[in-house]
Amino acid sequence: MVKAYLQTSKAWLLRSVKNALMLLMEKSRATTLLGGTITAAAEAIGISPQAYSQWPAVLPKRLADRVVAALARKHLSAVLLGGDPNEANAMQVSLDLATQLSSGANHP
CATH class of the missing domain: 1.10.260.40 (lambda repressor-like DNA-binding domains)
Structure with a gap:
């Protein structure tokens, strides 16, 4: 699929x-x-x-x-452009983490 x-x-x-x-x-x-x-x-x-x-x-x-x-x-996505799917996934996780940290999501 x-x-x-x-x-x-x-x-x-x-x-x-x-x-x-x-x-x-x-x-x-x-x-x-x-x-x-x-x-x-x-x-x-x-x-x-x-x-x-x-x-x-x-x-x-x-x-x-x-x-x-x-x-x-x-x-x-990097996969569609011929990139490494694992590298693309790692980059997305890093971007998600950076977004959470910058928005203060981890702070009480």
Whole structure:
């Protein structure tokens, strides 16, 4: 059942990425998808806000690819992206613990 789910999810991902790349992606849409601000978008992609500010209004394919990759990393599990499921699980446990600690859930 898990294998069928992963195959279906991969097929959906490939179709979605193909459709996204076939359309012209505007920088304003990329900014919205990546967090709504130039700083959030740049951080998601792994560049400085100054570099992101220099991107053109209509993104060429190579920049649109970077946006799609950042979205995939943000919204898809490591298993779907070809990562180690054990590493992904350990990372999720760490994130859950950090969230609990920052929210004060362990304090009386």
